[in-house]
Structures are given as C-alpha cells and as structure tokens.
Amino acid sequence: MTEPDHGRDQWASSGPAPDSFATAGNAPPPQPPYPQPGYGYPPPPPKPRRTAWIVAGVVVAVIVLGVGVAIGVVLGRSAGQPKPATPAAAPVYSMNAVTNACDLVDPAPLTKWSPTPADPPEHSEVRPNATDAGSLSCRIYFSGDAVNTAEIIVDVAFTNGSAPAAYDNWQRGDAAKTGVGKASGPVTGIGTKAYWHTEVFGDLVTDTRYLLAVLDGNVSVRVRLDVSRDKDDSQVQREELESIAKAEASKALNGLRQK
Numbered sequence: 001m002t003e004p005d006h007g008r009d010q011w012a013s014s015g016p017a018p019d020s021f022a023t024a025g026n027a028p029p030p031q032p033p034y035p036q037p038g039y040g041y042p043p044p045p046p047k048p049r050r051t052a053w054i055v056a057g058v059v060v061a062v063i064v065l066g067v068g069v070a071i072g073v074v075l076g077r078s079a080g081q082p083k084p085a086t087p088a089a090a091p092v093y094s095m096n097a098v099t100n101a102c103d104l105v106d107p108a109p110l111t112k113w114s115p116t117p118a119d120p121p122e123h124s125e126v127r128p129n130a131t132d133a134g135s136l137s138c139r140i141y142f143s144g145d146a147v148n149t150a151e152i153i154v155d156v157a158f159t160n161g162s163a164p165a166a167y168d169n170w171q172r173g174d175a176a177k178t179g180v181g182k183a184s185g186p187v188t189g190i191g192t193k194a195y196w197h198t199e200v201f202g203d204l205v206t207d208t209r210y211l212l213a214v215l216d217g218n219v220s221v222r223v224r225l226d227v228s229r230d231k232d233d234s235q236v237q238r239e240e241l242e243s244i245a246k247a248e249a250s251k252a253l254n255g256l257r258q259k
Contacts, residue, residue, distance in 0.1 A: 093219040093256040095158065101125055101136035104252040105154050109244045113227050113236065114142035114150040133158035133218075147205055148233065151226040154252055159218045167215035170222055171195055174211065190246055191216035191253070198238055205229070208236050212245035219256060223248045 098104065101123040118141045128134035136156035143149045157166035174184055174197040181201050187194035191214035199209045206229050213222040223245040227236050 091217040092258045093158065093217055093253070094258045095125065095127070095134050095136055095156070095256060098125065098136060098255065101154070101156070102138040102140065104136070104156075104255045105138045105140060105152060105248060106251055107140045107142070107152060109247075110140070110142050110150040110152055110225075110227075113229065114144040114148050116142060116144055118143035118149070128158065128160075133160040133163070147228065147230045149226075149228045151224075152248065153224040153226075154248060155222045155224075156252060156256065157220045159220070165215055165220050166222075167193075167213055167220035170213050170220070174213075187212060187214075187242070187246070190214055190249060191221075194249075196238075196242060196245070198241075202228075202231075204231055206231055206235055208241070210238065210241035210245060212242065212249055214249045214253070216253060219253070221249050221252050223252075 102121040105121075107117075107121075122137075122139040124135075124137040126132060126135045135158065137154070139151070139153045141149070141151045155166075159165045174195070177184075177197065177199070182197075182199050184195060184197040187196050194212065194214040197211045197213075199207075201207055208225075208227045208229070210225045210227075211222065213220065225241050225245055227241070229235055
C-alpha cells in the first residue's frame with residue numbers, strides 16, 4: 001500500500017504559478033481598437049493636395065500678368081502712333097458765278113508773239129440741264145502780220161456723279177496722235193492729274209501747237225496755244241508754252257472753285 005502523493009496533488013490542483021510582474025500592477029495598458037478597411041469602416045479621407053493648388057495659382061498669376069503686359073504694350077504703341085489723316089474732300093467747281101468764259105482767261109502772254117487782237121474774243125456758256133453738266137469755252141486770236149499769229153482756246157467741261165470726265169476723252173484722242181513733231185507727257189503740280197501734248201510742223205512757217213489738260217474734282221480744263229512764226233524768227237519753246245498754259249489752267253480753276 002503506497003502513501004498518498006499529497007505534494008503532487010497540491011501542485012496539480014493549484015495550476016501554474018502566478019506571474020509576479022503582472023500581478024504587481026505592471027501589465028501594459030489596453031490598446032484602443034483600430035478599424036481595418038474592409039471590415040465595416042470607411043477608409044480615412046485623403047489629405048488635401050496643397051502643392052497642386054499652389055502651382056495652379058502661380059500659373060494663373062503668370063497668365064494674367066502676361067495679358068496685362070501685352071495690353072499695355074499695344075495701348076502704348078497705339079498712343080505713340082499718329083492717327084491717319086482724313087483724306088481731303090474732292091474740290092467742287094461750278095459755273096454759276098461765270099457770265100463770260102473769257103473772264104477766266106488772261107490773253108496778255110500771247111502779245112509777245114502777236115500784239116494785235118484780230119477779232120473780238122469768242123465765248124460760249126452752256127448751263128447745266130437734265131442731260132448736260134455744263135460747259136464753257138473762250139477763244140482769243142492775235143495777228144501781228146500775215147505770218148506771226150497767236151491763239152488761245154480754253155475749254156471747260158463739268159461732270160455729274162460717276163459720268164466719264166471729258167479729260168479722259170481728250171487724253172485718249174491726243175495719245176493716238178503720234179509721229180514726227182508730236183509728243184505727249186504728264187504734268188505735275190496741278191489738279192488731280194494732267195498731261196501735255198504738242199505738235200510742231202511747217203516749212204517756211206513753223207506752227208507750234210501746245211495743249212495742257214487738267215482734271216480736278218468735277219471739272220476738266222483744257223488750254224490750247226497755237227503760235228505761228230516765220231522760220232527766220234525766233235521760235236517758241238515747249239517749256240515756255242507749258243508755263244503759260246499751266247498759269248491759264250490755274251486761273252480757270254480758281255475762278256470756278258465753289259466758295
């Protein structure tokens with residue numbers, strides 16, 4: 001008969017020895033539970049991207065600054081440039097104040113070659129009507145002797161609206177006259193446009209015909225000078241006749257300009 005194993009039974013019934021560190025109040029504090037994604041809790045919201053907003057703001061500021069500089073440059077250039085000049089209105093001419101077309105002509109320069117008037121001046125005035133814009137004409141003839149003569153003829157034709165000017169018809173006709181002793185060319189310094197045409201012919205007597213036509217506004221003016229000189233006498237020069245004709249055309253334009 002064996003003795004009862006009291007010591008072994010006592011250790012078995014009492015269990016493992018207690019942890020002296022845990023029982024002394026040194027156990028770790030309890031940790032709060034952290035929810036895990038996918039277990040009934042939403043994920044934490046993303047943090048705002050401050051860097052992206054800062055970059056976008058800088059870009060917008062640069063664009064606004066660039067536009068402002070561009071506008072300033074354009075305005076500066078516009079302010080520095082002179083405004084284009086307004087084109088002057090075309091002059092308007094009228095024959096209302098003219099009763100005698102020869103009042104527009106100065107015959108004195110022709111007396112150098114032929115001092116005596118052969119006939120009274122001839123003049124014509126056609127007033128504007130439903131089919132005609134009006135016209136003027138003057139002829140003054142000088143005769144010193146049977147050979148040396150001089151003549152001036154001034155023609156004026158008005159134009160309405162878009163109707164063709166008499167100047168264009170005169171120029172076409174004179175440009176078609178070519179050959180020995182004939183020449184044409186432009187004239188500057190008078191009207192919108194002008195041209196000259198000359199013809200020189202004759203053997204014993206030299207006949208020189210010089211013509212100057214001017215277009216300005218609504219009027220065409222043509223001055224014709226015919227000078228006949230004995231071949232042994234000094235002859236007239238084209239430049240001298242051009243100066244006379246230009247002065248006569250200017251006198252006619254000034255007398256017809258509507259005030």
